[in-house]
Amino acid sequence: MSGSAVSVTTMDSSLDEELEGLSAAGRRRRLRRIDKKEGSIVWIDGRRLISFGSNDYLGLSQHARMIAAASLSILDWGSGSTGSRLTTGNLCPHEELEAAIAAFKHTQSAVAFTSGYAANVGAIQALAGEEDLILSDSLNHASLIDGCRLSRATVRVYSHNDTGHVRDLLNDRSNFRRLLMITDGVFSMDGDLARLPDLADLADECDGWLMVDDAHGTGVYGESGSGTVEHFGLLGRVPIQMGTLSKACGSVGGFVAGSRSLVELLKNKARSFIYSTALPPAVVESARMSLEIIASSPSLRARLHHNVKRLRTGLNILAIDAAAGDSPIIPVIYGSEMAAISISKQLEEAGFWIPAIRPPTVPPGTSRLRITVSADHTDDQIDALLKVLGEIDKSVSSK
Ligand SMILES: Cc1ncc(COP(=O)(O)O)c(C=O)c1O
Structure with a gap:
């Protein structure tokens, strides 16, 4: 084996050890590939999902x-x-x-x-x-x-x-x-x-x-x-x-x-x-x-704020604890990395894509769903998300 092959192996095992540490802490990040995109709908792993996670607030992309x-x-x-x-x-x-x-x-x-x-x-x-x-x-x-x-x-x-x-x-x-x-x-x-x-x-x-x-x-x-x-x-x-x-x-x-x-x-x-x-x-x-x-097009902004209000009001009615305000960024904090990942997975199974946000992006103990709203969302999509969030929330609180 050449000297450089040995050092690459040593490098990789050191890096793998670090990666395993991230996995154990629930902080390993994984790229998800979007195969197709139409407004707020994305196709990932062969499934059609409604995205509530992008920053495309006005749907201009x-x-x-x-x-x-x-x-x-x-x-x-x-x-x-x-x-x-x-x-x-x-x-x-x-x-x-x-x-x-x-x-x-x-x-x-x-x-x-x-x-x-x-x-x-x-x-x-x-x-x-x-x-x-x-x-x-x-x-x-x-x-x-x-x-x-x-x-x-x-x-x-x-x-x-x-x-x-x-x-x-x-x-x-x-x-x-x-x-x-x-x-x-x-x-x-x-x-x-x-x-x-x-x-x-x-x-x-x-x-x-x-x-x-x-x-x-x-x-x-x-x-x-x-x-x-x-x-x-x-x-x-x-x-x-x-x-x-x-x-x-x-x-x-x-x-x-x-x-x-x-x-x-x-x-x-x-x-x-x-x-x-x-x-x-x-x-x-x-x-x-x-x-x-x-x-x-002020109407696009008006549509965005209409959607934000609909989602925020719905969360309030469901007594889901989201930070107050009127911005299209709505965090729902679950605490641990594992809890946020699990909720994000359950949402994905139900047809919604909202990535879990974990440290170091947010402080430890505040892992969350960062729900974002776009002018592209329809009332029906927002109501469907609320329904699923309500069901997940009930099952989390009853545990
Ligand atoms: C507050 C804030 N500033 C700056 C940036 C960086 O902007 P960009 O994604 O265009 O590099 C971001 C992106 O996530 C952000 O949220």
Whole structure:
């Protein structure tokens, strides 16, 4: 046996041991292959399931106008962008998309990244360094946490949505150059909204910069659908608005919207922007189309909120303990990993697909179903889910 074969075997047995540890803890992840998809219906392992787990809140991922925009763009531009934005990859569609994002978010300017993850790690790393202080909500998304780590700033994590705690952590603010306050707009696994008005006041008071990750608010909240900043009447008061094109927008990509100076600085310093190939033009064109659809079709948002209300009201009637609120993300917490997996399996047997969410995505002991609602769902589908959830809940409580 050659030396390298021996080391591969050693590597694999070490990795297998780690994987077995994950399995034993109920934390091993497994990819499920979707063979076909039509709106909220997916086909997995030969079975037709109704999905209540995607982030396609407005059902735009298969919208005819999105498909047409992407198809036409591929004919004009081909499949790839061929380079980083700063080399050969800065195409007309990218600049048009950024202008559309800025208009949609009511900001001077915007910059697109290849994903929301890339936007967060790039923006935070570019804006904060060793001399700076970052305050970050304990339930912030992993991409924000990773951006904080990358920045090498002093990072203080405050208890979820606890603005009193934020204030406590600011007592030595003057020892730092910049202060960044970072929060999800809609918390991705809990579906509650950040206390943006209080955070904006605190940021003003302490000369801080508020950054809102509105991955799940964009297209869902606000009069024009621009997100939680608009929803809370804070347009002009949140200098760093991050968002994704991958959830309600039904495409892929991330962005930061704000002042011209902010965007110019990010284009110069965000490493995930500089050292990565630009988004493919077909994706860019579908994303731009999504903003057009969101702005011109308030009825889609109204349908989404109708569906959210129907499902939330039904859960209340069944006395199923789901977090209060009005967002399309509805967590039902079961506690252990095994319990959440078992409920998810029972739902699958009954024709519904809602993946179990476990640590490290959520804190230990809070494994859950993360039920998400889309404008694509029909009343009948929602009622059918409620019926099955009610039956499962009864059998869990009687054990
Ligand atoms: C709050 C939040 N921020 C950022 C991201 C990353 O966005 P993307 O999936 O576009 O990379 C996600 C995605 O799960 C998210 O939930």
